[in-house]
Every structure is written in C-alpha cells, then in structure tokens.
Amino acid sequence: MRISNNALLLVTILVASACAPVYVTAPLPLPPKPDMPVYSDSDLSCLSDDQYRWVAMRDLAQRNYQQRLEAVIRSTWEQ
Secondary structure: OHHHHHHHHHHHHHHHHHOOOOOOOOOOOOOOOOOOOOOOOOOOOOOOHHHHHHHHHHHHHHHHHHHHHHHHHHOOOOO
C-alpha cells in the first residue's frame, strides 16, 4: 500500500510540474532620448568651482542612470 501511495504522489507531482505556466517577455521599446541643453563656458562662469563640480557630477549621474535603464530595456530584446 505504501508503494502505491508513493507512486501516486510521484505521478501527481510530475503531472503538476508539467502544467507550469511558461512566461514570455515582450521586448520593450526604447524611448527617445530627451534633448539636453548645451551650456558654454561663459554660461557657467558665474558658478563657483564647487557648484560647477556639483553640476558636472549631477549630469554624470544622470547619464549613468540613463545608460543603466537602457541596458535593462535592451535585456528584453532577443539576441
């Protein structure tokens, strides 16, 4: 009796695992990049060195964030 219960449990597990849903990811579109303003040196001459460095680091962090998001979107594309 114990062997038939184990066999029935094994068959039930195999059948249930064969019916598992299959997930398919859809490729996400890459949104267009926004037009960023371009500054000349004279536009930023009124900033102190610390403020200029802060603006430059902010722009770099924004660019890195954008690149990471684009990498996530591209990971949904088939290769």
